[in-house]
Amino acid sequence: MDKFLQYLSRYINLTDHEKTIIESRLKHRNYLKGQYIVQSGDICKCHSYVVSGKVRTFYLDDNGTEHIVMFGIENWWAGDLGSMITQKPADFNVQCLEHTKVIQIYYEKLEQLYEEVPKMERFFRLIIQNAYVNTQKRLVRNYSMTAKERYLLFCDEYPEITQRVPQYMIASYLGITKEFLSHIRNQIAKEAKS
Amino acid sequence: MDKFLQYLSRYINLTDHEKTIIESRLKHRNYLKGQYIVQSGDICKCHSYVVSGKVRTFYLDDNGTEHIVMFGIENWWAGDLGSMITQKPADFNVQCLEHTKVIQIYYEKLEQLYEEVPKMERFFRLIIQNAYVNTQKRLVRNYSMTAKERYLLFCDEYPEITQRVPQYMIASYLGITKEFLSHIRNQIAKEAKS
DNA sequence: CGTCTATTTGAATGTACTCAAAAGCGGTGG
DNA sequence: CCACCGCTTTTGAGTACATTCAAATAGACG
Secondary structure (H helix, E strand, C coil), X not given: CHHHHHHHCCCCCCCHHHHHHHHHHEEEEEECCCCEEECEXXXXXXXXXXXXXXXXXXXXXXXXXXXXXXXXXXXXXXXXXXXXXXXXXXXXXXXXXXXXXXXXXXXXXXXXXXXXXXXXXXXXXXXXXXXXXXXXXHHHHHHHCCHHHHHHHHHHHCHHHHHHCCHHHHHHHXXXXXXXXXXXXXXXHHHHHC | CHHHHHHHCCCCCCCHHHXXXXXXXXXXXXXXXXXXXXXXXXXCCEXXXXXXXXEEEEEECCCCCEEEEEEECCCCEECCHHHHHHCCECCEXXXXXXXXXXXXXXXXXXXXXXXXXCHHHHHHHHHHHHHHHHHHHHHHHHHHCCHHHHHHHHHHHCHHHHHHCCHHHXXXXXXXCHHHHHHHHHHHHHHHHX
């Protein structure tokens, strides 16, 4: 909990009273490896802050192919925001890739919290603003870079994730097949030799 | 201006006093067809609300290819948010595709406005939240749908834009070449006949 | 009518995908 | 301790989707 409040304080200054209110609106929860925080089709009832562990958000298309939308590790948020704000069935699944501790805020409690502690509007504006800017960057990269370039950039930007998730999931995140990523890696290895 | 306040009131309730403050922080501006609101390399100093007209946001990659990130028409916002919040050089260009009227809010004024009218935090949280959710959806679509499916969906979702912008720009938005879009349209036309 | 820009068409090419099979790797039980 | 099982990664051949380049056609505007 302290860690979470510390994280909050990177964005907003809170009084002790406000901290108490915030704490009372949150819920701690643990998930096992493989468990789902959100399942597509369900309405996403809460947004989850990852305290420890590792999650992936993915979309299952009509052909049954999984597309990883994002990974989540310490200090990241996970959930289907679109589903939560519209209270419509989720498009995405959020699954834990290892034992994961989260702090959750439920939709109603969040709305309530915005009233009680208006600074939280600012906090989430800042968080979502960053997420938006990053997603837009990623979109552009998919258009303007080759798969190989995207892979190298990913390894560079998220070394921690690169090491902690299986390769086929990175392929899925990059929007390519696992076979093709293997190909790319092979190619990179050859280049390194010469 | 009334139109803008009406638009604001779809998200937040404002007192007359608050409206006056907001008005005083905004700037009206007109652009001609072809003019740039933001140029990549410059620091984006303001965010622009499109009152009328039409803009495109695009990224110019290392090969000199343009990639359209988004279009903007009435009631949309345009700018390089990433540049504005970090005060670093913009990656994107925002160009007017026709004579365009905008209402602009400059970075400093916006920060000031957040202090003066905290409801604006809520307003922009809601706006950016929507934008984020939409961008994420688009990202997933690019992974899970073929170019043809994306084109048909685009025509369906943004009929107004489909009619008002040249085809090669739609191709750029979809992440394909103008030639290939022409191909796709040809194919669709053939299917319609049979 | 001529010019400029946008769109179409087609052929050759390239990037990434599919499918199938083999190899690697880690854990578990005999 | 090794054999086996399931899961991940690699490899390769054939294929599909999308690009590039070049040239022709169509449209818009003065």
